[in-house]
Amino acid sequence: MRKKQQIGTATSSSNRAAANWSVEQANLGRSANFVTHQLNLGSVAYQAFSRNANHQHTALAAKQATPVDVAHQTAIG
Numbered sequence: 001m002r003k004k005q006q007i008g009t010a011t012s013s014s015n016r017a018a019a020n021w022s023v024e025q026a027n028l029g030r031s032a033n034f035v036t037h038q039l040n041l042g043s044v045a046y047q048a049f050s051r052n053a054n055h056q057h058t059a060l061a062a063k064q065a066t067p068v069d070v071a072h073q074t075a076i077g
Helices: 002-064 067-076
Strands: none
Touching: none
């Protein structure tokens, strides 16, 4: 009788460990997705900022159109 109870406890404890491990893996997966999502958002925001900055700079150079601005624009590409 005692031996059976020990086996039951070991199985139960093994099941708990497996369940905890599964929860931990799920949490890690969610964290990784969150980080990826944040990186993607950051990247999109940066691209929008970069496009806007280039557009502003080009518009400014075209409006002023002095030889210095044209040379500066050429150097920037």
